[in-house]
Amino acid sequence: MRLGVLDIGSNTVHLLVADVHPGGRPLATTSRRTILRLMRYLQPDGSISEEGVQALEAAVAEAREVARAENVVELLATATSAVREAANGPAVIARIEAALGQELQVLGGESEARYTFLAVRRWFGWAAGQILLFDIGGGSLELAAGSDELPDAAASVPLGAGRMTVQFLPEDPPGEIAVEQLREHARAQLIPVAGQFLDQPRPDHVAGSSKAIRSLAKLAGYPAPGWSGGQRMLLPRAALGQWIPRLARIPASARQELPGITPDRTFQIVAGAVVLHTAMTVMRVDELEVSPWALREGVLLRYIEQLAWSSPSA
Numbered sequence: 001m002r003l004g005v006l007d008i009g010s011n012t013v014h015l016l017v018a019d020v021h022p023g024g025r026p027l028a029t030t031s032r033r034t035i036l037r038l039m040r041y042l043q044p045d046g047s048i049s050e051e052g053v054q055a056l057e058a059a060v061a062e063a064r065e066v067a068r069a070e071n072v073v074e075l076l077a078t079a080t081s082a083v084r085e086a087a088n089g090p091a092v093i094a095r096i097e098a099a100l101g102q103e104l105q106v107l108g109g110e111s112e113a114r115y116t117f118l119a120v121r122r123w124f125g126w127a128a129g130q131i132l133l134f135d136i137g138g139g140s141l142e143l144a145a146g147s148d149e150l151p152d153a154a155a156s157v158p159l160g161a162g163r164m165t166v167q168f169l170p171e172d173p174p175g176e177i178a179v180e181q182l183r184e185h186a187r188a189q190l191i192p193v194a195g196q197f198l199d200q201p202r203p204d205h206v207a208g209s210s211k212a213i214r215s216l217a218k219l220a221g222y223p224a225p226g227w228s229g230g231q232r233m234l235l236p237r238a239a240l241g242q243w244i245p246r247l248a249r250i251p252a253s254a255r256q257e258l259p260g261i262t263p264d265r266t267f268q269i270v271a272g273a274v275v276l277h278t279a280m281t282v283m284r285v286d287e288l289e290v291s292p293w294a295l296r297e298g299v300l301l302r303y304i305e306q307l308a309w310s311s312p313s314a
Contacts, residue, residue, distance in 0.1 A: 002029070003303065004072040005296040006063050008096065008104070010038050010082035010138025010162045011211075012264065013059035016296045017070045022307045026300045032066050034059040035264040038082040039138060039162040046087035053092055056083075057099040064100055076299050078105045080112055081139030081160060109156020113142035115298030117151045120207045122301055123293040129204035132197065134279055135294060136212045136272050138162030141279060143193065145200045153196045157189050159279075161212050161272035169271050172252050179248045179274055186278040194282050206285050208235060209294035211265065212272035217290045218260025219243060224289065233290040237280040244273050 001021060007014045017030035036059060041052025048056075060077075067075050077100055083092055084106050097104050107115070116135045124131060133151070135142040139160035144151035168174075168182040208217070213235070220243045221235035247255065252266040261269055280288065 001074075001307075002070065002072050003300060004067045004070070004075040005299045006060070006067070006075055006077040006100075007296050007299075008056070008060065008077070008079040008083060010080065010140075010160055011268070012036060012138075013056070013063060014296065015063040015066055016300070017067065017072055018300055020300060020304050020307075022304060024304070026297065026304065030066070030070050032063065033264070034062065037138070037162060037264075037267065039160075039166045042082075042086070042166065046085070048082075048086045048088060048092055053095055056092065057095055060096055060099045074303075075100075075102065076105070076303060077102065078107050078295075078299060080107055080137060080295075081109065081156070081158070082162075084108070085139065085158075109140055109142065110154045112137075112140070112295060113144040113154040113156055114150055115302065116142060116209055116295045117144040117146065117154065117298070118149055118301055119293040119295070119298035120209055120291045121149050122297075123291050124205055124207065130201045132200070132203035132206045132283065132285070133209065133291075134207070134213065134276060134283075134288060135209045136161055136276055137210060138268070141275055143197060143279070143283075145197050145203065147201070153200055155193045155196070157193060159186050159189055159275045161268035161275065164271035164275060165268040172267075173250060174248050174270060176245065176248065179244065179270070182271060182274050183278055186275050187282060190279055190282045197283060206288040207291045208276070208288040209291040211262075212269065213276060213288075214290055214292070215260045215262065215265050215269060216240060216243075216273055216276065219258055221290070234287055235290065236287045237277060237285060240273060240277050240280070244270070244277060247273060 018026040133144040141159040144154040146152035217233040217235040220239040224232040255266040
């Protein structure tokens with residue numbers, strides 16, 4: 001069965017197509033991404049501008065056509081923080097659904113964390129034990145911790161890389177003062193939620209998912225022992241911290257020359273690095289391991305699980 005997951009996020013509209021069957025691992029066949037940087041279209045009242053809505057409609061319509069061409073049986077369409085929190089969110093959702101031709105599932109922050117945690121758990125396996133997860137999107141930072149498939153603690157904090165770039169690092173390059181202001185803001189946002197994670201058992205694995213964290217690992221991390229070719233990357237907090245002042249001095253146009261920094265991440269990678277470093281500091285984490293699976297895979301896995309339980313032979 002061929003399924004598609006359309007993730008309408010704060011930075012991109014990303015379509016993942018995969019062949020699936022109950023009890024099996026999803027096999028990705030197509031990945032198509034449209035860069036939006038939706039935070040650029042936020043107006044002073046918190047609404048998404050007409051230009052931004054039209055860009056969303058166009059990206060969604062294109063993804064729909066790709067899904068049809070790929071013979072997708074069912075398209076699972078989700079939207080996250082940028083659409084969820086927009087002042088004109090209901091109107092934007094209605095227009096996305098019209099362009100898509102189907103209903104859109106709007107995920108709350110904790111639901112994002114839970115879907116992503118499920119994907120990370122399946123990637124690492126049951127033997128991984130207690131997992132602490134960091135996931136940075138364009139609009140929010142998701143945190144989750146637990147030893148089962150669903151986390152015992154989950155939280156969403158409005159510290160996404162795109163959101164923080166617009167609010168704190170609008171200048172290019174941003175400079176040290178702006179970076180320090182963002183760091184203090186991130187710390188103030190994280191401290192109230194940190195307790196529920198610090199009260200959890202000590203993690204056996206600390207995982208990071210999302211494109212921003214993968215990019216930072218390629219920049220400041222190293223392959224896990226016994227793995228080669230970047231298959232499993234580790235990102236130390238100390239190395240990440242050393243890169244932040246350098247990133248903040250480099251213009252966005254030059255950042256894509258650095259290892260792992262793709263054109264769609266050049267503007268918001270500094271904010272992503274500052275938020276992740278601050279979160280690791282507050283959570284007392286020295287190093288994390290990168291998971292290639294995240295929200296989209298979690299949505300797929302949950303759907304496959306429902307198929308398995310509803311099948312006549314289950």
